[in-house]
Amino acid sequence: MAIEVRVPTILRSYTGGAKIVEGAGETLSALIDDLDAKHNGFKGRLITPEGGLHKFVNIYVNDEDVRFLGALEAKLSDGDSVTILPAVAGGALGFAAAAAILGR
Amino acid sequence: MARYESLLDACGGTPLVGLPRLSPTVPEGAPAVRLWAKLEDRNPTGSIKDRPALFMVREAEESGHLHPGDTILEPTSGNTGIALAMVAKLRGYRIVCVMPENVSAERVQLLRMYGAEIIFSPAAGGSNQAVATAKQIAAEHPDWKMLFQYGNPANARAHYETTGPELLHDLPTITHFVAGLGTTGTLMGTGRFLKEKVDGIQIIAAEPRYGELVYGLRNIDEGYVPELYDATVLDRRFSVGTRDAVLRTRQLVEVEGIFAGFSSGAILHAALAVAHEAVKAGRRADVAFVIADGGWKYLSTGAYGGTLNDAEEALEGQLWA
Numbered sequence: 176m177a178i179e180v181r182v183p184t185i186l187r188s189y190t191g192g193a194k195i196v197e198g199a200g201e202t203l204s205a206l207i208d209d210l211d212a213k214h215n216g217f218k219g220r221l222i223t224p225e226g227g228l229h230k231f232v233n234i235y236v237n238d239e240d241v242r243f244l245g246a247l248e249a250k251l252s253d254g255d256s257v258t259i260l261p262a263v264a265g266g267a268l269g270f271a272a273a274a275a276i277l278g279r
Numbered sequence: 280m281a282r283y284e285s286l287l288d289a290c291g292g293t294p295l296v297g298l299p300r301l302s303p304t305v306p307e308g309a310p311a312v313r314l315w316a317k318l319e320d321r322n323p324t325g326s327i328k329d330r331p332a333l334f335m336v337r338e339a340e341e342s343g344h345l346h347p348g349d350t351i352l353e354p355t356s357g358n359t360g361i362a363l364a365m366v367a368k369l370r371g372y373r374i375v376c377v378m379p380e381n382v383s384a385e386r387v388q389l390l391r392m393y394g395a396e397i398i399f400s401p402a403a404g405g406s407n408q409a410v411a412t413a414k415q416i417a418a419e420h421p422d423w424k425m426l427f428q429y430g431n432p433a434n435a436r437a438h439y440e441t442t443g444p445e446l447l448h449d450l451p452t453i454t455h456f457v458a459g460l461g462t463t464g465t466l467m468g469t470g471r472f473l474k475e476k477v478d479g480i481q482i483i484a485a486e487p488r489y490g491e492l493v494y495g496l497r498n499i500d501e502g503y504v505p506e507l508y509d510a511t512v513l514d515r516r517f518s519v520g521t522r523d524a525v526l527r528t529r530q531l532v533e534v535e536g537i538f539a540g541f542s543s544g545a546i547l548h549a550a551l552a553v554a555h556e557a558v559k560a561g562r563r564a565d566v567a568f569v570i571a572d573g574g575w576k577y578l579s580t581g582a583y584g585g586t587l588n589d590a591e592e593a594l595e596g597q598l599w600a
Contacts, residue, residue, distance in 0.1 A: 230504065231503070231504070233518070238488075238519065239515060239516065239517055240484075240486075240515070240516035242516070243513065243516055262503060277425065
C-alpha cells in the first residue's frame with residue numbers, strides 16, 4: 176500500500192531534501208508513524224505532545240482537509256495523495272503587517 | 280431595486296446566475312444538480328470586499344473608534360484596500376496603504392485613483408521588511424486607526440446580514456454554499472446564517488494552494504489562523520492548487536462568459552467536486568458559489584493565455600487569492 180506524501184520546504188530537512196516521499200498506513204496516524212520511522216523527528220513537527228494535529232499544520236488527503244475527514248483517524252487507501260502545508264492566511268503579507276502593528 | 284441614494288447604498292444585492300453549461304449532466308430521470316454563481320464583482324469597487332469594508336467602517340463609527348477626518352491604516356494591496364479606499368473617500372477619512380514596492384502597477388494606480396496614499400516597503404526585504412515598515416509607521420502615528428479584517432467581527436457580520444439573506448432569498452432550495460477561505464469572513468458569516476435557516480446545508484471552503492515559493496518562507500511555528508475562523512461552521516475544506524484554479528477560471532469565461540479572478544476559479548473547482556459527488560449519489564443539489572472579483576486586476580500576470588504550464592509558472596510565488 177503506497178501513499179504519496181508531499182512535503183513542504185520547511186520539513187524537507189527530515190526527508191533528505193525530498194519533495195515527495197512514500198509511506199503506508201490505513202489511517203493518517205499510521206501513515207505519520209510510518210514516515211517517522213523512515214524520517215526520524217518528522218512526527219514531532221506535525222503532532223503536538225498531547226497527540227493532536229499541530230494548530231498551524233494543514234494536511235490534505237486528495238486535496239481535502241483531514242480535519243473534516245476524521246483528523247488523525249482519517250482513512251487512507253492505496254494511491255491516495257497526502258499534502259502537508261503550513262497554515263497561511265489569504266493575503267498573508269497584509270495579515271503579517273497588520274498583526275505586527277497590533278502587536279499580536 | 281435599481282435606484283440608490285449613493286454608491287455606498289448600492290453595495291450588495293448582487294445577481295445570482297445559473298451556470299447551465301458548467302453544471303454536470305445528470306442521467307435521465309435523476310434529480311437536477313445545478314451550479315449558481317453569485318457575482319460579487321458587481322459591487323461598487325468590483326469585489327466582495329466592499330461588504331466587509333462598509334460594515335467595518337460603519338461599526339467603527341458607531342462604536343466611536345473612528346471620527347471624521349481620522350486616518351485609516353491598511354497594510355494591503357488587495358481588494359480590501361481598494362474597497363476601504365472608496366468607503367474612506369465617501370465617508371470623509373484619509374487612508375494610507377502599506378505594501379511592498381513589487382506589487383503590480385494596476386494595483387497602485389487603482390488605489391491612488393480611489394484616493395489612497397501609499398507607503399512602500401522595499402521589495403528586497405520580503406514580508407519581514409513589510410512587517411518592519413508597518414511597525415515603524417504605526418509607532419510614528421499612534422493615532423492612525425486599523426480595522427484588522429482577520430479578527431474584526433463586522434467582517435463576518437457583513438455576510439451574515441447581507442450575503443446570506445440574499446442567497447436564501449434568491450435560492451431557497453440551496454443545498455451547498457462554496458466560498459474562498461482567506462480572512463474566513465465570507466464563510467463564517469454566510470455559513471452561520473445559512474446553517475440557521477436551511478436544514479442539512481453544506482458549507483464548503485476552497486483554500487488557495489500557492490506555489491512552493493510562498494510556503495518556502497513559512498515556518499510552521501509562525502503559522503496563522505485568522506481569529507474569525509470557527510471550524511464548526513464548515514463541513515468540508517478543499518485545497519486548490521494554482522493549475523486547477525487557472526483551468527477553472529478559464530472555463531468560467533470560455534463556457535459561461537464570466538470573467539473572474541483566480542480565487543473564483545479555485546472556488547468553482549471545489550463547487551464542481553461537490554456537484555459531481557451529488558450526481559454520483561443521485562441526489563438533488565443547488566450549489567451556490569462566490570465570484571469574488573473580476574479578472575481585470577490579474578491580466579498583467581499573463582495567466583489568462585498560453586498553456587497551463589506557462590500560467591502556473593507566471594503565478595509561482597504570487598498570492599493569487
